[in-house]
Amino acid sequence: MSFPINSKVIKVGVMSEIGGPISNLSLRQNEILLLFKDNNKITKRDLVKLLGINISAAQMHIDRLKEKGYITHIGGTRGHWQVLM
Secondary structure (H helix, E strand, O other): OEEEEOOEEEEOOOEOOOOOEOOOOOHHHHHHHHHHHHOOOOOHHHHHHHHOOOHHHHHHHHHHHHHOOOEEEEOOOOOEEEEOO
């Protein structure tokens, strides 16, 4: 699956450190993780527009990624996302 972002196409398929796909994440969580890697200041509203999901779904996926230890948010409202893998 791929989707456009900043006039380029991003292909989904986040890889782990040893080269295989991350299997304990859903496709949507992989997409969000890839977007955070591409732009660590992306907002939930941006995710909603890019992925065609509602705000509560975006928040749920973000919460799951935090719980699994893949991401953290640094700073306050104007902070940024840090991908921890």
